Amino acid sequence: MSKGKIxxxxxxxxxxxPIQSALEARExxxxxxxxxxxxxxxxxxxxxxxxxxxxxxxxxxxNVGENTLFPKGGDSRRGGLILYEAIKAEAKEGIxxxxxxxxxxxxxxxxxxxxxxxxxxxxxxxxxxxxxxxRVSQSNKIYHQLKEKNGKAAKQKASKKxxxxxxxx
Amino acid sequence: xxxxxxxxxxxxxxxxxxxxxxxRGLCGDNWFSCEIRxxxxxxxxxxxxxxxxxTLRGLxxxxxxxxxxxxxxTRIGNVNVIVDSELGHKPPLxxxxxxxxxxxxxxERILLDRQLGVRDDHAQKIDSILDQLTPSQDISTFxxxxxxxxxxxxxVIGAIxxxxxxxxxxxxxxxxxxxxxxxxxxxxxxxxxxxxxLTNARPKIIKVTISDLGNSEFxxxxxxxxxxxxxxxxxxxxxxxxDIQSRILFVIDDLGDERHLLSIEEDLKLLxxxxxxxxxxxxxxxxxxxxxxIALQKDRLVHxxxxxxxxITHQLLQPLGSLVLYCESLLDEQIGFEKKQQYSRWxxxxxxxxxxxxxxxxxxxxxxxxxxxxxxxxxxKACKITPILISCAIDMQPFAQExxxxxxxxxxxxxxxxxxxxxxxxxxxxxRQAIMNLIHNAIKYSFPKSTIAIRAYVDKxxxxxxVENIGIPxxxxxxxxxxxxxxxxxxxxxxxPGGTGLGLFIVSEVMKLHxxxxxxxxxxNPKDRSKTxxxxxxxxxxxxx
Numbered sequence: 206m207s208k209g210k211i212x213x214x215x216x217x218x219x220x221x222x223p224i225q226s227a228l229e230a231r232e233x234x235x236x237x238x239x240x241x242x243x244x245x246x247x248x249x250x251x252x253x254x255x256x257x258x259x260x261x262x263x264x265x266x267x268n269v270g271e272n273t274l275f276p277k278g279g280d281s282r283r284g285g286l287i288l289y290e291a292i293k294a295e296a297k298e299g300i301x302x303x304x305x306x307x308x309x310x311x312x313x314x315x316x317x318x319x320x321x322x323x324x325x326x327x328x329x330x331x332x333x334x335x336x337x338x339x340r341v342s343q344s345n346k347i348y349h350q351l352k353e354k355n356g357k358a359a360k361q362k363a364s365k366k367x368x369x370x371x372x373x374x
Numbered sequence: 375x376x377x378x379x380x381x382x383x384x385x386x387x388x389x390x391x392x393x394x395x396x397x398r399g400l401c402g403d404n405w406f407s408c409e410i411r412x413x414x415x416x417x418x419x420x421x422x423x424x425x426x427x428x429t430l431r432g433l434x435x436x437x438x439x440x441x442x443x444x445x446x447x448t449r450i451g452n453v454n455v456i457v458d459s460e461l462g463h464k465p466p467l468x469x470x471x472x473x474x475x476x477x478x479x480x481x482e483r484i485l486l487d488r489q490l491g492v493r494d495d496h497a498q499k500i501d502s503i504l505d506q507l508t509p510s511q512d513i514s515t516f517x518x519x520x521x522x523x524x525x526x527x528x529x530v531i532g533a534i535x536x537x538x539x540x541x542x543x544x545x546x547x548x549x550x551x552x553x554x555x556x557x558x559x560x561x562x563x564x565x566x567x568x569x570x571x572l573t574n575a576r577p578k579i580i581k582v583t584i585s586d587l588g589n590s591e592f593x594x595x596x597x598x599x600x601x602x603x604x605x606x607x608x609x610x611x612x613x614x615x616x617d618i619q620s621r622i623l624f625v626i627d628d629l630g631d632e633r634h635l636l637s638i639e640e641d642l643k644l645l646x647x648x649x650x651x652x653x654x655x656x657x658x659x660x661x662x663x664x665x666x667x668i669a670l671q672k673d674r675l676v677h678x679x680x681x682x683x684x685x686i687t688h689q690l691l692q693p694l695g696s697l698v699l700y701c702e703s704l705l706d707e708q709i710g711f712e713k714k715q716q717y718s719r720w721x722x723x724x725x726x727x728x729x730x731x732x733x734x735x736x737x738x739x740x741x742x743x744x745x746x747x748x749x750x751x752x753x754x755k756a757c758k759i760t761p762i763l764i765s766c767a768i769d770m771q772p773f774a775q776e777x778x779x780x781x782x783x784x785x786x787x788x789x790x791x792x793x794x795x796x797x798x799x800x801x802x803x804x805x806r807q808a809i810m811n812l813i814h815n816a817i818k819y820s821f822p823k824s825t826i827a828i829r830a831y832v833d834k835x836x837x838x839x840x841v842e843n844i845g846i847p848x849x850x851x852x853x854x855x856x857x858x859x860x861x862x863x864x865x866x867x868x869x870x871p872g873g874t875g876l877g878l879f880i881v882s883e884v885m886k887l888h889x890x891x892x893x894x895x896x897x898x899n900p901k902d903r904s905k906t907x908x909x910x911x912x913x914x915x916x917x918x919x
Contacts, residue, residue: 216870217692218776219724223699223709223717230708239778263688265869268778269846270821282871307691307872310684327695331702 207234209256209342214244214288215305216264220327224259227331228338240268241275241288253296256342259334260285262306262317282308286316293320301345303337305329504651509658511666516659520652682860686735688872693728697721720772727769730810733803737883738859738876752887754799759839760789762806763828770813778822782813785829792830796837798912801887808884808892811877812841812908818870820845821903832914836890839910847904848896857882857892881910888912 211228215221216239225235236251238244241264248255262285267273275287285304293299304317304324317324322341325334503526510516700717703709767782774780809828816826820843827842846865848856855861860875867873878892885892890912897905 217696219696219720219773220692220699222776223696223703226703226709226713227706230706230710263871265871267869268822269819269869280871284871305695307688307695327691328698329695331699331706 208232209338209346210234210251210254211236211338211342212244212247212255212258212300213237214239214241214258214264214285215261216240216268217261220305221259223331224334227335231335233338233342240265240271241284241291242267242271242273244288245274245291248292248296248300253292253300255300256345257338258300258302259338260288260302260304260321262286262304262308262313264288283313286313289320301341303334303341305334507651507655509655509662511659511662513659513663516656520656523652678860682874685872685874689731689735689874690728692872693724693731696724697728700724723769723772727773727810727814730807733807734811734876734880735874737880752801752804754801756797757800757802757805758793759798759800759830759837760784760786760793762802763789763809763830763839766806766809766813767828770810770817773814774817774826777817780817780820780822780824780826782817782826783828785827789830792832792837796832796914798837798914800912801884804884804887808881808910809839809841811881812910815877816841816843816845816906816908818873819843819866819906834914836914837912840907842905842907844903844905847898848894848906850896853894853896856894881908885910 208231211233213221213224213235215237218237218239221237225237228235236247236255238247244264263282264284266275266284266287275291280287285306289299289302299320302321304321305327306317306324307327308314308317314324323337325337503523506526507519507523510519700721703717704714763784764786767784770782774782813826813828820826824844827840829840829842831838831840846869848863852863856863856878859879861879862873862875881892890910893909893911895907895909897907
């Protein structure tokens with residue numbers, strides 16, 4: 206069983222190859238996409254079930270030969286933000302996201318701060334990125350476990366209530 | 375010789391009163407008479423007008439002393455004034471002339487003053503119309519205003535003259551003026567000679583009549599235009615703007631009527647005010663427009679600078695980020711040996727492509743016209759192109775393979791044939807960079823798993839290197855901009871948002887350095903998979919370095 210499922214959304218494959226290698230060596234299941242369109246297709250395929258998404262803010266909306274899933278003429282320089290908005294529209298809770306970027310535009314950075322667990326500015330340390338992935342993945346797991354547990358507890362409470370209610374009636 | 379004697383104690387005092395009297399005569403009384411008295415209240419002259427003929431008789435007449443009498447005739451306005459006088463110490467002719475001139479001069483001034491009084495309303499009206507003119511940074515809006523103002527002014531100015539702009543000007547003033555001047559029989563195009571004559575004649579210009587001009591050419595033109603004496607058209611150069619070369623055009627109706635002539639000087643003043651106000655508002659508008667342009671240019675420059683720095687930062691940090699990760703991967707105990715071996719081979723390629731980018735930025739930051747002129751790296755020597763092309767392909771291979779399994783091939787057979795057939799002197803460093811840029815683009819914009827083919831050809835005129843890919847098409851209208859600094863196609867911006875738009879500009883500059891050229895050919899096919907070929911062409915006869 207893998208330690209977690211990771212999606213890397215980065216158009217510079219030379220950059221994510223070492224990240225992929227390091228993650229696979231640590232028994233993570235790694236998927237990748239080089240455009241926002243490709244990322245959305247992967248997310249659909251796996252029903253948005255990823256523990257961590259590593260997202261480049263300046264990812265193109267589509268690659269050569271791809272039919273974009275986004276409105277044409279969109280600002281590719283905000284590709285990462287546009288992708289995240291699309292994710293939020295489909296999966297309410299979103300996906301725990303770590304941003305890797307060179308974008309210094311304060312407006313884009315502020316927008317990214319709103320949803321990212323951590324932002325890494327290139328060049329960054331592989332070790333630190335791996336630690337962050339580990340941390341976010343763990344907390345995501347704990348969150349889901351707690352959520353599941355709470356869900357079960359709520360269900361039990363509800364069924365007890367309904368059974369008591371039934372008796373009263 | 376006639377002996378002239380003084381008229382004892384009698385002095386004719388030509389004072390304001392006299393002129394008021396004359397003016398009254400000019401007012402059109404059929405018959406009017408009055409007395410002129412000296413300081414001791416003695417009648418010294420009688421004055422009357424009859425049917426427009428005014429006669430001034432001095433006291434001497436009454437005293438019947440005709441010996442000193444000299445009749446002076448002058449014409450003031452449309453009234454004949456005859457001064458018969460017996461004058462002081464000077465010979466009558468000379469004195470009479472002086473008096474006549476003085477009278478004439480004063481009457482002119484008084485007439486002018488009178489007309490000015492009449493014109494006051496006129497001037498105010500013109501002034502209030504001109505007040506509508508507001509300088510605007512939008513010149514077309516300004517001309518609309520001028521058009522509107524001229525429309526309103528024409529009926530007002532119509533009484534006094536008009537404005538006309540040179541035929542070559544497209545100014546709306548011209549249209550309006552031509553409209554107005556449709557009332558004039560014909561408009562005479564004034565020759566430079568005429569202008570000289572007219573200009574030299576100023577300020578006496580209002581006195582000029584056709585026959586007095588003494589300029590046969592002018593007269594000929596006027597006559598040939600059939601204007602005769604009834605209408606004289608004059609222009610006075612007046613600078614609205616160097617491009618417009620406006621002139622005030624003047625129409626003098628009925629030269630025979632001197633009263634009209636007297637008003638013309640004032641008309642000129644009014645017209646100068648009109649054109650002056652328009653001219654000032656126009657200059658202010660131009661200044662505002664320039665200021666706005668400067669502000670816009672400044673904004674654009676600031677924006678471009680920010681964008682440029684942003685893109686460069688992005689492009690510099692990307693390979694640096696990769697290098698850091700690969701180096702760290704080599705130390706990662708959990709990554710296998712084979713991968714580490716592969717990474718250690720890639721690290722120099724990434725570093726070289728990074729260095730290439732740094733060169734690109736450094737070159738592009740120089741002025742376009744001398745981008746390589748003072749570069750110490752420019753060294754021409756006879757090179758074989760096969761090894762250059764192969765090493766470029768090898769350096770770009772990792773990048774190609776990792777970009778959705780693309781592959782760079784070099785047709786070595788063709789390249790070696792070229793090397794055996796022709797020897798070209800190249801600046802190797804620069805040519806390498808140009809080819810790397812072309813391969814880099816071909817990889818970025820080609821379809822997954824496609825091949826980027828590098829070939830070379832030679833004929834008796836030129837040696838060519840081609841880089842070909844199957845990918846997104848470059849529209850014909852975009853083929854010119856891709857070789858300019860920062861020029862990118864819309865599709866390229868979408869697919870590679872971090873691109874600099876410098877790669878092909880550098881290629882173009884490198885080819886200029888080699889007296890060669892770069893061109894692009896796009897062959898579209900039905901599935902929107904276009905074959906794009908970039909051709910670097912080195913003319914052999916020019917390659918004599």
